[in-house]
Amino acid sequence: MAKESQQELEQKHLDEVMDKIKIKEKSLDKTIDSAQGEARNLNFHYLDDVRLDYDDYSTSMETALTIQQQQQMLKEREHAWQQSTKQLDTLQRLEKSPYFARVDFKEEGEEKPETIYIGLGSCADDQEHFLVYDWRAPISSIYYDGKLGKVTYNAPDGERSVDMTKKRQFIIKNGKIENMFDTNESIGDQMLMNVLNEKSSTQMKSIVTTIQREQNKIIRNTSADLLFVQGAAGSGKTSAIMQRVAYLLYRYRGNLNSGQVIMFSPNQLFNDYVKNVLPEMGEQNMVQMTYWQFASRRVPGMKVENLFEQFEDEKQDDKVVNFENSLDFFNAVTRYAKHLNKSGMLFKNIYFKSKKKPFFDKEKIKEIYYSFNENYNLRNRIDATQEQLITDLNHRISSEARKAWVSKTIESLDPQQLQALYDRPDQEFESGEKEEKFLAKKIVTKELKQVAKKINHHRFLNIRGQYLAFLRAVPKIVDLAKWNISESEWQDHIEQVKERLRKHKIKMSDITPYLYLYDLMTGRRTDYTMRYAFIDEIQDYTPFQLAYLKYNFPKAKFTMLGDLNQAIFTKDASKNLLSQISKLFDPEKTDVVQLTRSYRSTKEITDFTKQILRQGEKIEAFDRKGPKPAFYKRDSIEKEYRALEDILTENDNQNLTTAIITKTLAEAKEVAQVLKERNIKATLIGSANQRLVEGTLVIPSYLAKGLEFDAVVAWDVSAKQYHELDETQLLYTIASRAMYKLDLTYLGEKSPILSSLKEGTYINK
Numbered sequence: 001m002a003k004e005s006q007q008e009l010e011q012k013h014l015d016e017v018m019d020k021i022k023i024k025e026k027s028l029d030k031t032i033d034s035a036q037g038e039a040r041n042l043n044f045h046y047l048d049d050v051r052l053d054y055d056d057y058s059t060s061m062e063t064a065l066t067i068q069q070q071q072q073m074l075k076e077r078e079h080a081w082q083q084s085t086k087q088l089d090t091l092q093r094l095e096k097s098p099y100f101a102r103v104d105f106k107e108e109g110e111e112k113p114e115t116i117y118i119g120l121g122s123c124a125d126d127q128e129h130f131l132v133y134d135w136r137a138p139i140s141s142i143y144y145d146g147k148l149g150k151v152t153y154n155a156p157d158g159e160r161s162v163d164m165t166k167k168r169q170f171i172i173k174n175g176k177i178e179n180m181f182d183t184n185e186s187i188g189d190q191m192l193m194n195v196l197n198e199k200s201s202t203q204m205k206s207i208v209t210t211i212q213r214e215q216n217k218i219i220r221n222t223s224a225d226l227l228f229v230q231g232a233a234g235s236g237k238t239s240a241i242m243q244r245v246a247y248l249l250y251r252y253r254g255n256l257n258s259g260q261v262i263m264f265s266p267n268q269l270f271n272d273y274v275k276n277v278l279p280e281m282g283e284q285n286m287v288q289m290t291y292w293q294f295a296s297r298r299v300p301g302m303k304v305e306n307l308f309e310q311f312e313d314e315k316q317d318d319k320v321v322n323f324e325n326s327l328d329f330f331n332a333v334t335r336y337a338k339h340l341n342k343s344g345m346l347f348k349n350i351y352f353k354s355k356k357k358p359f360f361d362k363e364k365i366k367e368i369y370y371s372f373n374e375n376y377n378l379r380n381r382i383d384a385t386q387e388q389l390i391t392d393l394n395h396r397i398s399s400e401a402r403k404a405w406v407s408k409t410i411e412s413l414d415p416q417q418l419q420a421l422y423d424r425p426d427q428e429f430e431s432g433e434k435e436e437k438f439l440a441k442k443i444v445t446k447e448l449k450q451v452a453k454k455i456n457h458h459r460f461l462n463i464r465g466q467y468l469a470f471l472r473a474v475p476k477i478v479d480l481a482k483w484n485i486s487e488s489e490w491q492d493h494i495e496q497v498k499e500r501l502r503k504h505k506i507k508m509s510d511i512t513p514y515l516y517l518y519d520l521m522t523g524r525r526t527d528y529t530m531r532y533a534f535i536d537e538i539q540d541y542t543p544f545q546l547a548y549l550k551y552n553f554p555k556a557k558f559t560m561l562g563d564l565n566q567a568i569f570t571k572d573a574s575k576n577l578l579s580q581i582s583k584l585f586d587p588e589k590t591d592v593v594q595l596t597r598s599y600r601s602t603k604e605i606t607d608f609t610k611q612i613l614r615q616g617e618k619i620e621a622f623d624r625k626g627p628k629p630a631f632y633k634r635d636s637i638e639k640e641y642r643a644l645e646d647i648l649t650e651n652d653n654q655n656l657t658t659a660i661i662t663k664t665l666a667e668a669k670e671v672a673q674v675l676k677e678r679n680i681k682a683t684l685i686g687s688a689n690q691r692l693v694e695g696t697l698v699i700p701s702y703l704a705k706g707l708e709f710d711a712v713v714a715w716d717v718s719a720k721q722y723h724e725l726d727e728t729q730l731l732y733t734i735a736s737r738a739m740y741k742l743d744l745t746y747l748g749e750k751s752p753i754l755s756s757l758k759e760g761t762y763i764n765k
């Protein structure tokens, strides 16, 4: 049959489905209205029906039962109502474009193929016959996974095999089939091309209709404890995670909710960028935070080095930092904490009234702490110490009541305050002395509450001191020579940490060991609620941080995604990250997936950017055409700015959104300022707390992570700016943000990192 008439038939089917959806919507609307009405009614009569008669004991039991029954009914109604609203929500999403694919397949032994349509949600007609299958349903997997012929998928009762006879894709807009393709490939390139040709936006899009086979593997993996995805820039790692979360929430619905899924993302801007993907698929967003937020909310009194400081601090890459980021160091903390069970725990005095004489002396606390036998672990020890201190505190109430400050306090009270101390207004006492004793006790008990609070909050622990003591003990635990660190270098480091702690500051490389030590010392309970943890841009994490995350979320399965070529914080140390991480997980339960095809950029840009990476990493370009990347060599800053102006005008004329990406924040500020003076509208993204907006942006490299733009201007890629070999990853990250057009300006000499590009893969302008 000609495509035309096929399309007519499909349009007819589509019209029928849409009609049925509309009818369903109407009936659901009614159900919701009446459920709401009933709930309201129930609430309204609630107070009438429940006659609260608590004075009479015999009826109070009855009252309680009535309340319970009423509440149960309300809950059920509410549940039905919620179900219906959820369904209505799905239908409304399906209404305009109910599905995007069709597959025909024959079950074994069957003659006639079955046809199913796949869309963003499921919908069945009144006879419970599915009009549309959710893309996450087991059977839908064959659409993404296989070619025509024999294919298998995982049904709830195990693997099933079917013969797929047709695979058809639709582009449907407002109820009309605009185009359709029959394909044998996983997902036809034509459909993908259509999607990829769309313009960039400030919000990430869902890729449901064109998920690729390799990506599907990531999305539907349920067996691995650690799923590690190494993927080139633009290969859809982030997109795949978002789809995976949606998939998991569907697959385990009823048992898994979005609050049990956590995602660590590179920065707040990025969170903003992806925030609509899940809601558009009808799911709630997971818990999302940056590692910095995760760490710093635990230490409210301290200033943790932030992204900006971390990036702009030149000395980041030294050997001490590398050591502190390692698993060796993690193990050192673990060993040190174990040893604390025998000795070495430090304590602080607890003061009350007098600043000179402690109320509880640290030596005394230590004695209590170590008085418990060896079977105690650190957590029990702290609990038992806390209990003992509270008991001691209570014993000291009488002796404290005899102190001078107490009678002075009583004298200073006004009649009202004094009155408030009595149990009853007309309380009588045998003698004045007894009365005074009574009041003194009251005052002391009240005042000692501060001490009790300190005890209960474990203020007797000396966490900072303990961290420093640990650092001092490190040379005894680890052979520092192995890390090429001398005794005196280590001592210097300790002094620096000490000095920073004194100012309530801590570096990124110290905060995680600090928290880990604290957790072990106090036996803080780790987070058992999280079932899935996602870590994007894994290359910017240290093995220590990953080990800590694993410790902190013991029940979670991990999905880690990254591109070791984009390590802009950990640089070369990231190269052996994978081998370090794999030590943390059972190898049997670790799956590694490689994504090599890059979807973000045109072939011209991908072919250009991959040359920046010397090792000739496996990166395949997707065959989409665009202009070749262009270099603008200029010999004065004025001319460089003029070139920038020309590029921006050209991009504007082509309706492309441009991001000017600079190396540092200071540069970004400067470029934004100059553009302003020249009356060119551009928004400076100077902090991760800002919003992405439409129009031209000026943004420093480390904030551009994970984002993408129609056009990128890599500002000043001169030899002066990028000269270290380990800045390769940085340049690669910048250049690979471009989807369609990439321009690179520089003053004087081009960076040596860009010197061996093949001729013909770029132009000079």
Ligand SMILES: Nc1ncnc2c1ncn2[C@@H]1O[C@H](COP(=O)(O)OP(=O)(O)OP(=O)(O)O)[C@@H](O)[C@H]1O
Binding pocket: 192, 195, 196, 205, 207, 210, 211, 212, 215, 231, 232, 233, 234, 235, 236, 237, 238, 239, 240, 563, 599, 600, 705, 706, 707, 708, 736
């Ligand atoms: N299967 C797909 N269908 C359509 N578009 C896709 C697909 N996979 C990826 N893309 C698109 O490619 C672009 C890059 O995807 P994404 O940001 O997820 O890649 P990434 O691997 O996280 O990149 P990076 O590491 O560089 O940040 C996005 O615009 C995304 O929509």
